[in-house]
Amino acid sequence: xxxxxxxxxxxxxxxxxxxxxxxxxxxxxxxxxxxxxxxxxxxxxxxxxxxxxxxxxxxxxxxxxxxxxxxxxxxxxxxxxxxxxxxxxxxxxxxxxxxxxxxxxxxxxxxxxxxxxxxxxxxxxxxxxxxxxxxxxxxxxxxxxxxxxxxxxxxxxxxxxxxxxxxxxxxxxxxxxxxxxxxxxxxxxxxxxxxxxxxxxxxxxxxxxxxxxxxxxxxxxxxxxxxxxxxxxxxxxxxxxxxxxxxxxxxxxxxxxxxxxxxxxxxxxxxxxxxxxxxxxxxxxxxxxxxxxxxxxxxxxxxxxxxxxxxxxxxxxxxxxxxxxxxxxxxxxxxxxxxxxxxxxxxxxxxxxxxxxxxxxxxxxxxxxxxxxxxxxxxxxxxxxxxxxxxxxxxxxxxxxxxxxxxxxxxxxxxxxxxxxxxxxxxxxxxxxxxxxxxxxxxxxxxxxxxxxxxxxxxxxxxxxxxxxxxxxxxxxxxxxxxxxxxxxxxxxxxxxxxxxxxxxxxxxxxxxxxxxxxxxxxxxxxxxxxxxxxxxxxxxxxxxxxxxxxxxxxxxxxxxxxxxxxxxxxxxxxxxxxxxxxxxxxxxxxxxxxxxxxxxxxxxxxxxxxxxxxxxxxxxxxxxxxxxxxxxxxxxxxxxxxxxxxxxxxxxxxxxxxxxxxxxxxxxxxxxxxxxxxxxxxxxxxxxxxxxxxxxxxxxxxxxxxxxxxxxxxxxxxxxxxxxxxxxxxxxxxxxxxxxxxxxxxxxxxxxxxxxxxxxxxxxxxxxxxxxxxxxxxxxxxxxxxxxxxxxxxxxxxxxxxxxxxxxxxxxxxxxxxxxxxxxxxxxxxxxxxxxxxxxxxxxxxxxxxxxxxxxxxxxxxxxxxxxxxxxxxxxxxxxx
RNA sequence: GCUCACUUAGCUUAGUGGAAGAGCGCUUCCUUCACACGGAAGAGGUCAGAAGUUCGAAUCUUCUAGUGAGCACCA
Numbered sequence: 025x026x027x028x029x030x031x032x033x034x035x036x037x038x039x040x041x042x043x044x045x046x047x048x049x050x051x052x053x054x055x056x057x058x059x060x061x062x063x064x065x066x067x068x069x070x071x072x073x074x075x076x077x078x079x080x081x082x083x084x085x086x087x088x089x090x091x092x093x094x095x096x097x098x099x100x101x102x103x104x105x106x107x108x109x110x111x112x113x114x115x116x117x118x119x120x121x122x123x124x125x126x127x128x129x130x131x132x133x134x135x136x137x138x139x140x141x142x143x144x145x146x147x148x149x150x151x152x153x154x155x156x157x158x159x160x161x162x163x164x165x166x167x168x169x170x171x172x173x174x175x176x177x178x179x180x181x182x183x184x185x186x187x188x189x190x191x192x193x194x195x196x197x198x199x200x201x202x203x204x205x206x207x208x209x210x211x212x213x214x215x216x217x218x219x220x221x222x223x224x225x226x227x228x229x230x231x232x233x234x235x236x237x238x239x240x241x242x243x244x245x246x247x248x249x250x251x252x253x254x255x256x257x258x259x260x261x262x263x264x265x266x267x268x269x270x271x272x273x274x275x276x277x278x279x280x281x282x283x284x285x286x287x288x289x290x291x292x293x294x295x296x297x298x299x300x301x302x303x304x305x306x307x308x309x310x311x312x313x314x315x316x317x318x319x320x321x322x323x324x325x326x327x328x329x330x331x332x333x334x335x336x337x338x339x340x341x342x343x344x345x346x347x348x349x350x351x352x353x354x355x356x357x358x359x360x361x362x363x364x365x366x367x368x369x370x371x372x373x374x375x376x377x378x379x380x381x382x383x384x385x386x387x388x389x390x391x392x393x394x395x396x397x398x399x400x401x402x403x404x405x406x407x408x409x410x411x412x413x414x415x416x417x418x419x420x421x422x423x424x425x426x427x428x429x430x431x432x433x434x435x436x437x438x439x440x441x442x443x444x445x446x447x448x449x450x451x452x453x454x455x456x457x458x459x460x461x462x463x464x465x466x467x468x469x470x471x472x473x474x475x476x477x478x479x480x481x482x483x484x485x486x487x488x489x490x491x492x493x494x495x496x497x498x499x500x501x502x503x504x505x506x507x508x509x510x511x512x513x514x515x516x517x518x519x520x521x522x523x524x525x526x527x528x529x530x531x532x533x534x535x536x537x538x539x540x541x542x543x544x545x546x547x548x549x550x551x552x553x554x555x556x557x558x559x560x561x562x563x564x565x566x567x568x569x570x571x572x573x574x575x576x577x578x579x580x581x582x583x584x585x586x587x588x589x590x591x592x593x594x595x596x597x598x599x600x601x602x603x604x605x606x607x608x609x610x611x612x613x614x615x616x617x618x619x620x621x622x623x624x625x626x627x628x629x630x631x632x633x634x635x636x637x638x639x640x641x642x643x644x645x646x647x648x649x650x651x652x653x654x655x656x657x658x659x660x661x662x663x664x665x666x667x668x669x670x671x672x673x674x675x676x677x678x679x680x681x682x683x684x685x686x687x688x689x690x691x692x693x694x695x696x697x698x699x700x701x702x703x704x705x706x707x708x709x710x711x712x713x714x715x716x717x718x719x720x721x722x723x724x725x726x727x728x729x730x731x732x733x734x735x736x737x738x739x740x741x742x743x744x745x746x747x748x749x750x751x752x753x754x755x756x757x758x759x760x761x762x763x764x765x766x767x768x769x770x771x772x773x774x775x776x777x778x779x780x781x782x783x784x785x786x787x788x789x790x791x792x793x794x795x796x797x798x799x800x801x802x803x804x805x806x807x808x809x810x811x812x813x814x815x816x817x818x819x820x821x822x823x824x825x826x827x828x829x830x831x832x833x834x835x836x837x838x839x840x841x842x843x844x845x846x847x848x849x850x851x852x853x854x855x856x857x858x859x860x861x862x863x864x865x866x867x868x869x870x871x872x873x874x875x876x877x878x879x880x881x882x883x884x885x886x887x888x889x890x891x892x893x894x895x896x897x898x899x900x901x902x903x904x905x906x
Numbered sequence: 907g908c909u910c911a912c913u914u915a916g917c918u919u920a921g922u923g924g925a926a927g928a929g930c931g932c933u934u935c936c937u938u939c940a941c942a943c944g945g946a947a948g949a950g951g952u953c954a955g956a957a958g959u960u961c962g963a964a965u966c967u968u969c970u971a972g973u974g975a976g977c978a979c980c981a
Contacts, residue, residue, distance in 0.1 A: 299980040592943040603940035870961030
């Protein structure tokens with residue numbers, strides 16, 4: 025590192041290193057490697073997708089996992105790719121077509137339109153991939169896949185044929201969720217229930233057999249009256265059971281002759297006494313529950329709503345052609361004019377909305393393909409037994425709940441963009457096979473639900489050699505929103521088609537919200553653009569900010585301040601390395617144990633703790649904790665204490681001592697950079713190379729890139745012995761720092777500016793060596809630091825004390841005996857309270873008999889400490905005079 | 907309606923039975939030679955409420971209140 029800017033400038037280094045890694049093949053997995061495998065498949069973003077903070081969270085976690093695993097000696101595959109996203113993509117291209125050429129897809133025709141989508145994909149589909157690169161994601165781009173790749177598509181068709189042959193896929197006319205905008209069926213998972221403020225309309229119908237007798241019916245959908253083919257009551261309902269078997273006169277369409285308006289009253293247990301009037305109108309063609317009732321009582325199915333949610337011919341003269349919402353108002357008018365309206369009241373209910381088009385779905389009778397889920401038992405067993413783990417574990421329950429209530433999956437979509445259903449028709453004959461049976465066979469017009477291809481992602485993306493080495497994958501990292509859409513289905517597919525689970529662990533991230541706890545959304549405008557954040561703060565800062573804010577198992581409240589903190593941290597790391605550079609000397613010299621100071625040993629020991637804690641946090645997928653540990657170690661322990669203390673040695677004039685200190689610094693920094701690399705890949709590479717730590721190193725020791733440097737290991741026993749790391753030394757050093765804090769406090773209380781050198785007196789109660797005294801002097805900015813075993817302070821000299829000794833700040837003419845006395849009294853009070861509390865506890869026979877020995881020991885030790893402190897304070901108070 | 911989370915300092919949160927911790931923010935001081943994207947010292951908490959178990963509860967149990975999510979839905 026020659027020219028070192030004062031502040032870290034991420035913009036100038038990120039692209040450089042990403043290109044370097046990519047060009048050097050650092051991300052490419054070797055299927056022939058003898059190293060143990062670590063593999064992940066990326067949750068494929070939609071090709072239409074644009075990077076949002078959810079992706080950042082998700083992919084940063086995966087990148088951390090991948091980079092750490094590489095450093096730990098695994099052969100890592102992180103397989104990237106994109107999803108063709110049926111509806112989403114088709115809608116995007118259709119909109120564009122309409123805007124730019126005023127054409128609909130029907131104007132172009134199916135073949136031409138699909139061609140257009142492909143062209144669009146080639147041109148715009150890679151945006152999100154490039155964004156992931158900006159974030160630093162170390163995906164194996166040589167293996168990038170798309171769910172409509174030729175090989176992948178073939179696999180999808182084969183799976184369909186296989187399931188068909190097993191009798192799990194069937195075609196049937198059923199009630200499906202119909203999206204009147206996209207004009208396609210949807211699966212239950214694509215329907216979102218939303219509360220609506222609507223109205224409950226009460227109208228009456230005359231009983232045909234008893235003229236003058238009326239039944240009142242409550243409904244939210246009066247426009248479906250023309251489709252009613254019965255009225256249902258609960259057979260146990262004494263108010264109405266006598267009407268069962270009779271008929272009522274359906275009021276709409278008004279123009280029909282009386283005999284065509286007669287519909288039967290049926291008895292069905294599904295009708296609830298309490299709701300509305302207890303009388304239910306039954307519209308078998310347009311409601312799920314009514315469909316079931318209709319089947320039970322063999323009622324006719326009259327379709328009165330068209331595919332586009334306008335009213336059909338059978339709705340009658342008053343309603344036909346109207347949109348469903350207009351028809352609702354119109355039907356109320358008609359009922360009113362007939363004198364059939366009783367009342368309407370405000371009513372809140374839930375209505376299913378199409379996830380993509382955001383309009384109410386229409387339950388619609390339609391011919392679709394369905395899948396009875398395969399390998400359900402295996403999927404449930406593997407999760408229940410803990411053989412496949414969810415993190416956090418509560419998601420396993422949510423998974424189980426869904427599996428228990430699982431419904432057949434409607435897999436056909438009336439779209440053009442997607443995998444076409446591999447079924448062929450000719451002369452009323454039907455065949456299910458991957459390729460056309462030959463001349464004259466026409467393929468089914470529908471395509472498959474996008475998720476029908478996504479659920480094969482963990483293996484359909486892998487070639488034979490890759491599969492052999494890397495399946496099953498190690499861990500899947502994804503958002504909980506797609507637990508049912510994707511995760512559950514992949515588990516079943518894994519068992520059905522491979523006979524093995526697709527991944528060992530599933531880590532479900534939180535949902536990213538804004539700092540007020542609201543979901544990120546375009547309409548709220550509270551969703552920051554990650555690329556903008558990267559441009560302003562750097563990718564490392566964004567990664568750190570997001571990771572720091574992600575508490576385990578909970579949603580993440582994002583605030584730009586977090587990213588700012590990440591940037592500040594990078595700057596700190598940068599400057600700490602700069603400080604090392606300014607010391608000069610040999611890079612990574614040998615550490616001589618004989619020359620180690622207490623501070624050196626302390627920071628080495630803290631590094632060891634840091635490595636252990638970070639490893640545990642990463643193994644638990646606890647990223648916020650890992651960041652917290654790293655932050656504490658590097659900023660609070662290394663920079664705030666060690667570097668400041670080391671300045672005493674560095675400026676001592678003792679060249680050997682200085683060289684040894686620099687060697688310790690190099691050791692710490694080399695480990696720090698490596699342990700930070702998964703989180704902060706760019707800055708650590710820049711510093712690794714710039715500091716010269718890569719120099720003369722073999723490739724597997726980080727010679728080419730920090731990516732290949734070994735992951736730091738906790739120290740073993742021999743290491744600790746060799747360098748003299750022990751508990752006693754740590755305690756001493758920490759007590760030394762405590763004395764410093766107390767001394768600084770005196771300075772603050774005495775209103776002495778921190779940049780002013782001032783005389784401190786240390787009255788030692790134990791032996792300090794020269795270097796320790798020098799450190800205390802440096803840290804206190806004391807000059808001189810007088811050491812006097814028999815120091816007799818003037819009355820009122822501000823003081824602090826602990827087991828190592830007493831520290832005084834003599835102040836000429838500014839002695840405030842009262843203040844010092846008050847301080848000591850306050851301390852004594854605290855001592856009394858604590859001593860009493862601990863004594864009471866120890867004197868309680870129940871406690872001393874039942875508490876574990878370690879706890880007892882701990883309490884006794886604490887008691888001694890407080891008593892010692894009490895004694896010291898009493899002495900000091902006595903010295904002040906009464 | 908059912909299920910599951912969550913409630914600790916102004917904010918975001920760590921803490922699964924044995925002295926209430928962190929970051930941000932706040933107060934005061936400091937441009938001293940790595941860093942003002944910085945340094946130093948502080949203030950701030952009846953751990954949502956109640957009852958119980960225990961020698962001992964932020965932590966376990968039960969109830970209550972609030973917040974959030976998922977599932978099921980009544981026309």
